[in-house]
Amino acid sequence: MNIIEINNLVKIYDDRKSVPVTAINGIDLNFKESEFTTIVGPSGSGKTTLLNMLGGLDEPTSGKILIDGVDLSQLKSREVIDFRMRNIGFVFQAYNLIPVLTALENVEFIMHLQGKPKAERLQRAKDLLVQVGLEDRMNARPGKLSGGQQQRVAVARALASKPKFILADEPTANLDSKSAETLLDIMERLNHEEKITFIFSTHDARVVAKAHRVITVEDGQVKSDEDYPEH
Amino acid sequence: MIPSLSWKNIWRNKVRSLVVIAAMTFGIFGGLFTSAIYKGMSDRRVKEALTKEVAHIQIHDPKFIENPEIGLTLPDPGGIVRFAEGLPGVKAATDRLKIVTMINSSAASSGVTVYGIDPDKEKEVSELYTSVYDSLILADKLKLTDPALIGTYLKDSTGSWFGGSQRNPIVIGETLARKLKLKINSKVVLTFQSADGSLTGGSYRVCGIYRLENNAFEEMNVYVRKPDLASLAALTSEDAHEVTIFMNDPKKVGSAMESIRAEYPDLDVMDWKTLLPDVAMLNDLLVVSMIVIMVIILAALGFGIVNTMLMVVLERVKELGMLIAVGMNKLRVFNMIILESVLLCLTGAIAGMGISAVVIEIFNKQGIDLTAYAQKGMEAWGYSAVMYPNLSWNFYLIVAALVVITGIAASAYPAWKALKLNPADALRTE
Numbered sequence: 001m002n003i004i005e006i007n008n009l010v011k012i013y014d015d016r017k018s019v020p021v022t023a024i025n026g027i028d029l030n031f032k033e034s035e036f037t038t039i040v041g042p043s044g045s046g047k048t049t050l051l052n053m054l055g056g057l058d059e060p061t062s063g064k065i066l067i068d069g070v071d072l073s074q075l076k077s078r079e080v081i082d083f084r085m086r087n088i089g090f091v092f093q094a095y096n097l098i099p100v101l102t103a104l105e106n107v108e109f110i111m112h113l114q115g116k117p118k119a120e121r122l123q124r125a126k127d128l129l130v131q132v133g134l135e136d137r138m139n140a141r142p143g144k145l146s147g148g149q150q151q152r153v154a155v156a157r158a159l160a161s162k163p164k165f166i167l168a169d170e171p172t173a174n175l176d177s178k179s180a181e182t183l184l185d186i187m188e189r190l191n192h193e194e195k196i197t198f199i200f201s202t203h204d205a206r207v208v209a210k211a212h213r214v215i216t217v218e219d220g221q222v223k224s225d226e227d228y229p230e231h
Numbered sequence: 232m233i234p235s236l237s238w239k240n241i242w243r244n245k246v247r248s249l250v251v252i253a254a255m256t257f258g259i260f261g262g263l264f265t266s267a268i269y270k271g272m273s274d275r276r277v278k279e280a281l282t283k284e285v286a287h288i289q290i291h292d293p294k295f296i297e298n299p300e301i302g303l304t305l306p307d308p309g310g311i312v313r314f315a316e317g318l319p320g321v322k323a324a325t326d327r328l329k330i331v332t333m334i335n336s337s338a339a340s341s342g343v344t345v346y347g348i349d350p351d352k353e354k355e356v357s358e359l360y361t362s363v364y365d366s367l368i369l370a371d372k373l374k375l376t377d378p379a380l381i382g383t384y385l386k387d388s389t390g391s392w393f394g395g396s397q398r399n400p401i402v403i404g405e406t407l408a409r410k411l412k413l414k415i416n417s418k419v420v421l422t423f424q425s426a427d428g429s430l431t432g433g434s435y436r437v438c439g440i441y442r443l444e445n446n447a448f449e450e451m452n453v454y455v456r457k458p459d460l461a462s463l464a465a466l467t468s469e470d471a472h473e474v475t476i477f478m479n480d481p482k483k484v485g486s487a488m489e490s491i492r493a494e495y496p497d498l499d500v501m502d503w504k505t506l507l508p509d510v511a512m513l514n515d516l517l518v519v520s521m522i523v524i525m526v527i528i529l530a531a532l533g534f535g536i537v538n539t540m541l542m543v544v545l546e547r548v549k550e551l552g553m554l555i556a557v558g559m560n561k562l563r564v565f566n567m568i569i570l571e572s573v574l575l576c577l578t579g580a581i582a583g584m585g586i587s588a589v590v591i592e593i594f595n596k597q598g599i600d601l602t603a604y605a606q607k608g609m610e611a612w613g614y615s616a617v618m619y620p621n622l623s624w625n626f627y628l629i630v631a632a633l634v635v636i637t638g639i640a641a642s643a644y645p646a647w648k649a650l651k652l653n654p655a656d657a658l659r660t661e
Contacts, residue, residue, distance in 0.1 A: 099550075
């Protein structure tokens with residue numbers, strides 16, 4: 001069953017001062033539940049733009065994105081933010097944790113935004129940190145964690161809101177090999193065991209190697225879309 | 232969680248936040264301490280005016296204030312006093328004769344208002360008697376027990392509030408005493424037109440000299456026993472030109488005046504604000520000017536806070552983008568930044584208020600003595616050269632509210648800038 005349907009998506013950046021740039025040029029894609037998909041492509045190919053639009057962070061110039069049947073372009077700005085909070089998890093390249101909060105509080109924060117009761121969010125945040133192997137670093141602030149540990153907190157945070165899928169933009173780009181491997185193992189396990197849908201944008205061959213589906217984007221168009229069920 | 236996050240955010244850049252907090256602390260302290268000095272001065276002036284000069288309410292013949300003719304006496308002053316004393320909130324009332332006269336000493340003469348009073352009853356409506364340096368009280372304070380020493384060194388120089396047994400005693404102010412070169416037991420002559428139209432005069436002996444913080448009052452007002460003045464003025468002891476009322480509960484001045492006006496519609500009933508418009512105006516203006524001072528200080532501090540909060544937003548563009556991306560709606564982002572600014576301001580303000588409260592309390596007990604620099608000038612205007620800073624808790628609350636408003640106003644623009652962030656662009660920033 002498709003959880004994301006993209007129909008003839010176009011994104012043109014036009015600031016009316018310079019030549020308009022077509023970042024996405026008529027993409028049609030579908031994503032199913034429990035996918036572990038990687039979007040690859042050279043710099044400037046449009047993969048981050050595609051990911052931003054999937055996450056409702058950017059608006060398409062034309063075309064539609066339906067998430068669970070909801071057309072994001074029909075939602076008002078504050079409805080999009082609310083939709084993101086309840087349906088989409090994000091993992092960023094630079095971790096983007098809140099530096100003044102502990103790992104536990106960072107994971108708990110999004111559930112606070114969702115209005116979950118304190119006891120429930122505390123328990124879930126602890127469970128998620130255990131799942132990503134940070135049970136002994138729950139009360140550490142991001143500054144006291146390694147890059148790999150911070151990214152694992154970011155994964156736990158992305159999972160906290162029980163999203164329909166997680167968008168991960170270059171999640172291993174800032175990590176050393178060992179940390180990247182650990183992180184990918186955790187995400188792969190979550191995908192296998194918890195049926196969490198992951199969509200990556202990456203240059204990292206290690207991520208590509210673990211993906212079940214690899215979509216190659218070039219010049220704003222889908223160049224290839226291949227499945228690797230054996231991964 | 233948002234308030235907690237805002238509070239933690241303040242301490243990300245400790246030095247910057249501490250500089251803002253210190254600026255707020257000193258600004259608030261400066262404003263509050265200055266306000267407390269002015270409030271203390273004004274309160275002291277009002278208290279002195281009420282307790283020693285005019286009391287809360289005075290009743291006269293309607294023409295008397297404009298033209299204090301000796302014949303403009305009150306009808307049944309004893310009845311007015313009894314009526315007034317029966318009103319709620321009234322401590323005591325007394326009737327007085329009040330005549331404009333010339334006072335002459337062997338050295339000089341001057342125009343004064345002489346009050347004919349009942350010295351004992353007067354003590355219930357005025358504390359002026361406490362400003363006469365009674366020799367026995369002073370002896371007690373100086374721990375002098377030898378009557379010979381008291382008689383030699385104090386009696387003649389201090390006097391008392393009609394305590395002696397001499398005929399026609401008079402209590403005068405220190406400024407007048409200096410002007411007319413008078414001391415205790417000096418003789419003065421009062422000259423005025425009596426009620427029957429003839430020019431009359433009588434000699435009095437100075438039995439006491441009072442000392443206030445109001446030189447003009449000291450120079451212009453003298454007190455004699457009512458029967459002594461009445462006989463000289465061809466009036467009876469029951470006659471009076473004014474009834475003076477002192478309130479236990481100053482909040483009931485308005486209702487007491489209404490009752491008196493209803494009972495005596497033909498008389499002029501005035502409160503102290505009408506009798507001393509300059510003091511009342513300064514007192515009323517004071518609160519406004521104190522608030523204006525605080526607003527100016529806070530506005531100046533506010534610009535610094537705008538700058539700080541703009542830095543806060545600029546430094547955290549990426550993080551704000553992330554917060555919006557993960558689902559923190561823009562109203563919450565706006566509130567978080569506003570709250571950060573308000574907490575920053577309040578931290579400084581609370582410190583400033585705490586320091587102010589302690590310092591004001593210390594100086595309220597000790598006083599700030601400016602007699603060496605400004606006694607003449609200040610007492611010429613009726614203000615004490617020793618200032619006792621004083622500030623009501625209400626004013627602290629007003630300042631706290633102003634600080635919150637400053638915090639909100641100062642962060643509105645930076646918060647609005649945060650609202651305008653596009654999360655995708657914000658996340659791309661380095």
